[in-house]
Amino acid sequence: MYYIDLAVTGVSFGCMYAMMAVGLTLVYGLLRILHVAHAAVFALGAYVTVVVANATGSVDAGFLAAIFITPLFGMAIYRMLYEPLLSYRPDVPMIASVGLLVLMQDAFRIVFGEQGVTFRNNTYGFTTFDVFGVTVNAVQIAIVVSAVIIFLGLHLFTTQTRTGVGWRATVSQPKIAASFGIDSIKVRYLNFAIGSALAAVAGGMVALLNNFVDPVIGYVVSYKALAIIVLGGLGSVRGTLIASLVLGLVESYGTIFIGRWLDRDAIAFLALIALLMIRPQGFVGTRAT
Amino acid sequence: MSAYEISLLSVIGINVILAVSLNMISGFCGQISLGHGAFYGAGAYAAALAMIGTGNILLALISAIVVGSLLGIVVGFASLRVRSDFLAVTTIGVNFLFTGFVRKQGWLGGEMGISGIPGSGLGADGNMVMILLFAAATIALSLYIGRSWMGFAFRAVGEDEDTAATLGINAAAYKLAAFGIGTALAGLAGGLYTFFTQFITADAFDFILSVMLMAMVVIGGIGSTWGVVVAAIGLTLLPEAIRFVNDYRLLVFGGLLVLVIRLAPGGFAALARAVATRMSRA
Amino acid sequence: MMGAAAVAFTITSAHPTQADIKVGFQAPLTGFAATDGKSAKIAAEMAIDDINAAGGVLGQKLQLITYDDQAKSDQAIFTANKLIGEDGVKLVVNGSYSASGRAAAPVFQKAGVVMIAAYGVHPDITTAGDYVFRLVHLGPPQGRATALFIGKMLGLKKVSAITMDNDYGQATMDGFLEAAPKYGIEVINKYSYSLKDRQFGSIVASVKRDNPDGIYATGYFFTGGPLVSQLRAAGIKAPIIGSQAFDSEKFIEIAGPAAEGTYIVDSFDRNRKDEALQHFFTEFQKRAGYAPEGVAAVTYSAVKLMADGIRRAGSTDPVKVRDALAATKNFAMLEGNLNGFNSLHEIIMPISVNAIKDGKFQAAAQITDLDAFAPPEK
Numbered sequence: 001m002y003y004i005d006l007a008v009t010g011v012s013f014g015c016m017y018a019m020m021a022v023g024l025t026l027v028y029g030l031l032r033i034l035h036v037a038h039a040a041v042f043a044l045g046a047y048v049t050v051v052v053a054n055a056t057g058s059v060d061a062g063f064l065a066a067i068f069i070t071p072l073f074g075m076a077i078y079r080m081l082y083e084p085l086l087s088y089r090p091d092v093p094m095i096a097s098v099g100l101l102v103l104m105q106d107a108f109r110i111v112f113g114e115q116g117v118t119f120r121n122n123t124y125g126f127t128t129f130d131v132f133g134v135t136v137n138a139v140q141i142a143i144v145v146s147a148v149i150i151f152l153g154l155h156l157f158t159t160q161t162r163t164g165v166g167w168r169a170t171v172s173q174p175k176i177a178a179s180f181g182i183d184s185i186k187v188r189y190l191n192f193a194i195g196s197a198l199a200a201v202a203g204g205m206v207a208l209l210n211n212f213v214d215p216v217i218g219y220v221v222s223y224k225a226l227a228i229i230v231l232g233g234l235g236s237v238r239g240t241l242i243a244s245l246v247l248g249l250v251e252s253y254g255t256i257f258i259g260r261w262l263d264r265d266a267i268a269f270l271a272l273i274a275l276l277m278i279r280p281q282g283f284v285g286t287r288a289t
Numbered sequence: 290m291s292a293y294e295i296s297l298l299s300v301i302g303i304n305v306i307l308a309v310s311l312n313m314i315s316g317f318c319g320q321i322s323l324g325h326g327a328f329y330g331a332g333a334y335a336a337a338l339a340m341i342g343t344g345n346i347l348l349a350l351i352s353a354i355v356v357g358s359l360l361g362i363v364v365g366f367a368s369l370r371v372r373s374d375f376l377a378v379t380t381i382g383v384n385f386l387f388t389g390f391v392r393k394q395g396w397l398g399g400e401m402g403i404s405g406i407p408g409s410g411l412g413a414d415g416n417m418v419m420i421l422l423f424a425a426a427t428i429a430l431s432l433y434i435g436r437s438w439m440g441f442a443f444r445a446v447g448e449d450e451d452t453a454a455t456l457g458i459n460a461a462a463y464k465l466a467a468f469g470i471g472t473a474l475a476g477l478a479g480g481l482y483t484f485f486t487q488f489i490t491a492d493a494f495d496f497i498l499s500v501m502l503m504a505m506v507v508i509g510g511i512g513s514t515w516g517v518v519v520a521a522i523g524l525t526l527l528p529e530a531i532r533f534v535n536d537y538r539l540l541v542f543g544g545l546l547v548l549v550i551r552l553a554p555g556g557f558a559a560l561a562r563a564v565a566t567r568m569s570r571a
Numbered sequence: 572m573m574g575a576a577a578v579a580f581t582i583t584s585a586h587p588t589q590a591d592i593k594v595g596f597q598a599p600l601t602g603f604a605a606t607d608g609k610s611a612k613i614a615a616e617m618a619i620d621d622i623n624a625a626g627g628v629l630g631q632k633l634q635l636i637t638y639d640d641q642a643k644s645d646q647a648i649f650t651a652n653k654l655i656g657e658d659g660v661k662l663v664v665n666g667s668y669s670a671s672g673r674a675a676a677p678v679f680q681k682a683g684v685v686m687i688a689a690y691g692v693h694p695d696i697t698t699a700g701d702y703v704f705r706l707v708h709l710g711p712p713q714g715r716a717t718a719l720f721i722g723k724m725l726g727l728k729k730v731s732a733i734t735m736d737n738d739y740g741q742a743t744m745d746g747f748l749e750a751a752p753k754y755g756i757e758v759i760n761k762y763s764y765s766l767k768d769r770q771f772g773s774i775v776a777s778v779k780r781d782n783p784d785g786i787y788a789t790g791y792f793f794t795g796g797p798l799v800s801q802l803r804a805a806g807i808k809a810p811i812i813g814s815q816a817f818d819s820e821k822f823i824e825i826a827g828p829a830a831e832g833t834y835i836v837d838s839f840d841r842n843r844k845d846e847a848l849q850h851f852f853t854e855f856q857k858r859a860g861y862a863p864e865g866v867a868a869v870t871y872s873a874v875k876l877m878a879d880g881i882r883r884a885g886s887t888d889p890v891k892v893r894d895a896l897a898a899t900k901n902f903a904m905l906e907g908n909l910n911g912f913n914s915l916h917e918i919i920m921p922i923s924v925n926a927i928k929d930g931k932f933q934a935a936a937q938i939t940d941l942d943a944f945a946p947p948e949k
Contacts, residue, residue, distance in 0.1 A: 002780040005805070009772030034374050081551060088554070091321040091373040095503060096550040098323065102500055103543025106601075110537065114605035115861070116793060118824045126827055128804050135779075135806045210769045210797045212825045216603065220767055223385070226378055255773050265767070266389025269382035276371050276379055292682070293656030296649055392736070400738045402644065404673060404695055486648050488674050493645050535639060538601060 004134050006252045012140035014248025015147035018241045019202035021225040021232075022154075023074070023195025029171045029235025030191050032090055033082055036097040038199060039222030040104035041077070045070045045200025046207040046217055047108060050117045059123050059208070066200040074196030075189050101218065109215040116214030125208045139208045146201060151241060154194075167191070171235065223265055227272035295417045299485050301525050302420035303478050306427045308505040308521035309514060310474035313431060315503070316512040317440055318467035319447020320368045321377040324384035325502050327364075328472040330494030331387065332357035332479025337403045337489055346409050350480045357476015358469050360387075365468030369461050384496045391491040402490030409484040420481050427474055431514040434470075443467055444512070497539070504546040510558025520557065591634035592627075592887050594619070594877060595654035595663035595684075597671060598870075599642035603766065604668050606793070606821075607866045611666030611689065612637060613859045614867035617851070618874035628878045629885070635874075636660060640667050644674035651678040660684065661889040662877055666870045669693035669738050676703045685880075685889045685896065689873040690866050692815075693738050694947070697915050702893055704916040706873045706904075708837055710739060712944040713815060714746025716922045717787060717836045719943050721812055722754025724936055725834075727785035730756050731778045733798070734763045735790035743789045743814050750943075759783055764790075769797045775805045782809075789814040792864075796825030803829035812836060819864040823930055830927045838925035839865040839906055840934050848905055865906075872904040910941075917946035 020042050027035040045066040053062030081100065085093040119125065127138040157164035169177040170187040178184050207213045228247055232239030247268075255267075262270065311325045332353035339349040360383075367379045391397045398404075409416055434440045445453035446460045446467075453460055483489055501524070509520030524542070528535040553560055596615050599608035615635055623632045636658050638650035647667065654660040655678070663679060663686045665672050672691030679686040680700035688696050688703065692710040697703050708716070721727050730751070734744040740763075751758055759781045762774045775798075778786060786809055788798055795817040802811060803826075813822075815837040823830045841852070851871060855863040879902060881887055884895035897916065902909040910919040919941060926935035938944070 002776055005776035005779060006773060009776065013770070013772065034378065081547065084551060089319075089373055091377050092550060092554065094374045094377055095321070095323070095507065096547050098500060099504070099543045099546030099550065101543070102497070102539050103547060106537060106539035106543065109601075109605060110540065114609055115821055116606075118821070122827060126800070126804065126829070128806070130806065135804065137804055206769075210825075211800060211827060212769060212793065212797055214793055216767055217769075220769075223381075230375075230378075252773050252776075261393055262386070262389045265385045265765075269385045269389075273367070273379055273382045273386070276375055277367065291656030292652040295656075296652040300649065400736055400741055401693070401695075402670070402673075402738075482645075486645055486674065487677070488644055488648075490644050490670055492643055492670070536601060 001133050003253075007249070008134060008136055008140060010249035010252030011245065012143045012248070013251065014245035015143045016202050016205055017221070017224060017228055017248055018244035019143075019147055019150065019198045019205075020221055021228040021240050021244055022237055023192075023199045024225050025229040025232065025235055025237060025240045026171070026191050026195045028229060030188060031082065031086065034090070034094045034097065034226070035077075035082075036094060036222060036226075037077055037081075037100040037104065038074075038195070038225065039218035040101050041070050041074050041196045042199040042203045042221060043104070043108060043213075043215075043218035044073055045196075045203030046213045047112055047117065047203075048200070049204035049207050050119055050213050051112070054117075054120045057121065059119070059121075063201070063204050066204050067197045070196040070200035070203075071193035074192040074199075078188060078192045101222065105215050105218055108218075112213075112215075114215070116212055118212050119208070122208060122211050125211050137209065139205060143205045143209075146205070150198065150201070151237075154237065163190070220265070223272070224268050227268050227275070230272060230275050290414065292413065295413050296485075297526075297529065299413075299417045299420050299481075301522055302417070302424040303482055303485070304502075304505070304525045305424045305518055305521045306420075306474055306478040306481070307502050308509070308517045309427050309431045310471040310478070311502050312506050312509075312512065312514065312517045313434065313443075313474075314467050314471035316506055316517070317435065317443040317447065318464060319373070319444075320365075320464055320467060321373050321503075322364075322380045322468075322471075323377050323499050323503055324364070324380035324382070324387075324496070325472075325475055326494040326496065326499040327380075327384045327387035328357040328361050328475035329479045329482070329498075330391070330491065331360045332476025333483045333489050333494065334391065334397055334403070334479070335476070336480035336483040337406050340407050340483065341403070344407050346484070349483070350477065353476045353480030353483075354473045355476070357479060358473035361468045361472020361475070362465055364472075365465040368464050368468065381496060381499075384494075384499050388491045388495055398490070400491075402488065404488045406483055406487045406489070408487055411484075416481070416484050420485070423477060423481060428514060428518060430474075435514055439463075439466070500546075501542055504542050506556075508545055508549045508556050510556030510561075513556070513558030516556055516558025516561070591632045592629075592881065593634050593636055593658060593660045593662075594874065595658065595660035596635050596637045596666060596874075597640045597647060597650055597654075597663070597675060598637065598666040599668060599671070600637075600639035602641035602643065604642035607690075608639070608642070608667065610859065610864065610867040611870040613855065614863065614871040615664060615666055615874050617854055617858065618871045618878075622875065622878045628881045629887075633874075633878060640671045640675075642668040642671055644670045647671035647674040648678055651675040655679070655682045655684060661887065662881070662892060663687070664689060664870070664873045664877060665691060666866075666873070667691060669696065669742075672696040673699075676700070679703065683889055685877075685893050687873045687877055687896070689870040693742055697917055701897070701916065702889065704896055704912060706876065706909075706918060707815075707869050708920070708922060708944070709746075709917060709946050710742030711746030711749070712946050713837050713922070714743045714748070714789075715750040716938045716944040717743075717812060717814070718747050718750035718754050718756060719940065720834070720836055720924055720936065720938055721785055721787060722751065722756045724938075725785065725810065725812075727783075727810065728755060728757060729759050729781075729784045731781045731783040731786050732758050732761045733774060733778075733786065733788040733790075734761065735766060735788075735794055736763045737766055739816065740789040740814070746944075747787060764794065764798075766791070766794065768794060771798050771801050774798075775801050775807070778802065779805050779807055785810045785812060787812045789816075791816040792819040792822035792825070796822045796830075799833055800826040800829040810834065815865060818925070818932075820862040821864075823927060823932075830930070833927045834935060835925045835927075835932075836938075837865075837922045838932065839868045840923040840925065841932050842934050843907065845905075847903070851905055868905040872906065876902060876904070876909075913946060914949040915947055919945075
């Protein structure tokens with residue numbers, strides 16, 4: 001029972017990490033930029049979900065608002081920050097991204113308050129089901145179900161639709177794709193839009209699960225997302241999925257034991273550094289060179 | 290001179306040493322380090338333990354420099370393995386590993402930190418003078434290196450490793466040297482900090498500090514010693530001078546970092562140079 | 572023209588401006604502790620306004636000089652030097668976390684400046700010297716009182732202990748663990764989490780497996796809220812006892828229905844029939860937009876106590892104020908009656924326990940056995 005409990009937590013967290021990290025790996029795959037500020041997009045999604053839900057009384061409205069607003073933010077980041085810096089060395093846009101993340105975290109504090117925000121009426125967060133002695137939260141179920149739907153949807157999109165195929169082509173072979181007439185600029189915006197929308201869903205889910213969003217919410221996931229995309233192979237969506245599940249499960253089972261030597265953030269980074277040193281291309285999935 | 294002015298100058302001095310040393314690694318040699326706080330902290334803890342154990346200032350400073358530098362060289366090896374943005378990520382990781390490790394170790398004070406560290410015996414103004422002297426020495430060293438063959442080699446490695454190799458420059462050796470020297474100075478700053486506060490906790494050496502230091506280097510002008518010095522002094526004084534900046538510190542620092550990279554990637558040093566050239570032509 | 576100026580001159584010189592009495596104030600206005608910093612600042616300003624509205628102290632008005640210390644030790648030292656050097660302050664209230672109090676206390680002690688730490692609980696704060704006073708119970712005594720409460724008053728035997736691993740959480744838990752055997756409590760398992768954690772899946776699953784009689788957790792409202800919510804969501808029915816910093820309306824908001832029945836030790840008793848308390852409540856709510864919690868109450872009381880010390884000393888000389896404060900007997904704080912200070916300038920005062928009933932804080936118990944959790948003497 002105990003181990004199943006831990007598995008449930010691990011899997012639901014893995015799915016949440018996957019939705020959050022996909023955006024990061026997509027941006028890297030396309031532009032070779034480490035979009036650290038993606039964590040701020042995630043946090044914005046969480047905040048918008050709560051604020052709109054409280055204003056309209058409907059959690060679903062909150063989600064919809066987040067899914068519409070965050071892509072705008074993500075695309076704006078690309079247009080205003082990354083596009084002009086594409087010709088520089090990769091660390092330049094990355095440092096700018098770090099600066100943006102730090103800025104946004106403070107902005108969240110100023111706009112939404114230090115105390116953070118909570119749902120006035122958290123319809124899903126407090127509903128639990130007893131499945132064969134294991135307690136499962138409605139939100140955990142929602143996370144897993146959404147992740148499945150979303151990733152299946154993405155797969156179909158990139159294999160069955162023209163835009164989707166064009167997008168996949170651009171990510172793996174940008175020059176050849178361009179010669180086929182695929183508009184790489186449109187693909188970039190699409191890339192940021194989809195990645196950000198997914199992060200918003202993840203953010204909204206975390207908000208529901210914790211019933212609380214405060215300014216630090218972005219930091220904690222940002223490191224883990226970096227570790228995930230390296231583990232999964234930069235630019236590989238499938239790799240990110242697998243790595244996210246692995247991380248979710250390892251965290252769930254492992255933190256009780258490792259917590260004695262290092263604190264939680266440090267553990268994620270230790271894994272990350274070890275990976276980078278051993279195999280900079282990642283473990284699962286191919287690195288799009 | 291009031292206690293406030295003394296402590297303000299001391300903090301400025303320490304920040305100058307930190308920013309100039311980071312500039313050596315990331316500016317001269319192009320190795321992006323977003324974890325400078327870890328070396329600063331390592332030096333501080335080494336000095337703290339040395340002072341509690343022996344009370345000898347010289348030993349404390351030497352341990353600070355050595356420990357900072359050793360950690361720096363280890364991290365320097367990482368720079369041989371991964372390219373620039375992943376090196377940045379690795380250095381962020383090093384920063385978190387440092388604070389995460391220290392927080393859990395009882396002998397390093399854990400969450401409580403190390404308090405009651407014996408003073409240097411020089412008093413607050415004595416400390417300040419020592420700090421300012423070291424800051425001046427650091428600036429001099431940086432200027433010297435910048436103009437020397439080593440500086441040329443650093444820049445070559447930073448800009449284009451392959452071409453540097455054709456010039457017979459051993460990129461690996463110079464990267465390690467840059468890390469070694471830059472982090473030795475960061476460790477020194479840590480020792481000086483320990484004398485100044487006599488009480489250290491892990492949170493003084495966190496990632497946010499490293500971001501602020503990088504902001505100083507970028508805003509001052511990557512690669513320019515004087516630019517970075519001016520930026521370090523300016524960004525330390527800004528929150529003191531303007532209340533708004535103090536209350537919205539992260540907003541301002543993050544914002545400046547983004548704006549400078551986006552609009553004036555060469556920092557103020559480049560802007561100053563451009564203005565100077567225009568004026569000399571007029 | 573000259574006549575008007577002459578009149579204006581005489582008017583102003585007939586009422587020479589008295590130098591205000593400056594009271595320094597450190598609080599974490601930015602950074603991870605900004606929530607409490609904001610509460611502390613509003614409470615301190617309220618206290619100053621209330622004191623001045625009642626005529627000030629010794630015929631003079633009080634002026635609050637506030638600095639943001641970000642709850643960090645180096646900023647605490649820096650702002651302390653600023654208060655001493657720039658502003659020439661001799662009396663300070665520290666409305667910040669332990670890291671700040673511990674760093675600032677020696678600086679103030681050396682400068683002969685009186686410092687009242689409002690809610691920093693680390694033992695090192697008062698050991699800095701006799702100019703330092705603390706107005707909240709120390710961490711370890713709070714823990715010991717909790718052990719008494721859980722073991723003797725609630726009669727629970729097997730307890731799972733969850734610690735927040737910062738100096739506040741650990742200091743409080745240490746006291747609990749030390750005293751637990753004395754009251755027949757067996758600590759089945761110990762867990763720890765970090766200040767940034769909001770998800771406690773592994774801890775919750777482990778506690779469920781422990782199947783304890785009760786759960787004791789140290790932390791702040793922003794960690795306690797999610798923790799309690801998740802414990803209940805997992806179907807754990809055992810009583811949950813939280814530490815002082817759970818005490819906030821926000822805790823109830825976050826944990827929602829799960830908050831029901833949670834005990835909070837050394838929580839601020841809001842139901843006392845006391846005019847000053849009710850005034851404090853309504854006024855704070857008006858200024859802040861949320862209900863005050865323990866941090867606000869104790870910071871308000873700290874400023875009030877400082878003013879009272881000045882009044883009893885009959886002077887603003889820090890030596891005299893220090894002695895007057897040390898001699899405090901039965902001072903009416905918002906939290907209740909302060910018996911006095913011991914030799915280390917720690918408070919001697921009973922500890923009240925609240926429970927959440929119907930979404931509100933209700934007084935649940937009073938731990939009056941002062942010896943059981945007596946703070947250390949000098």
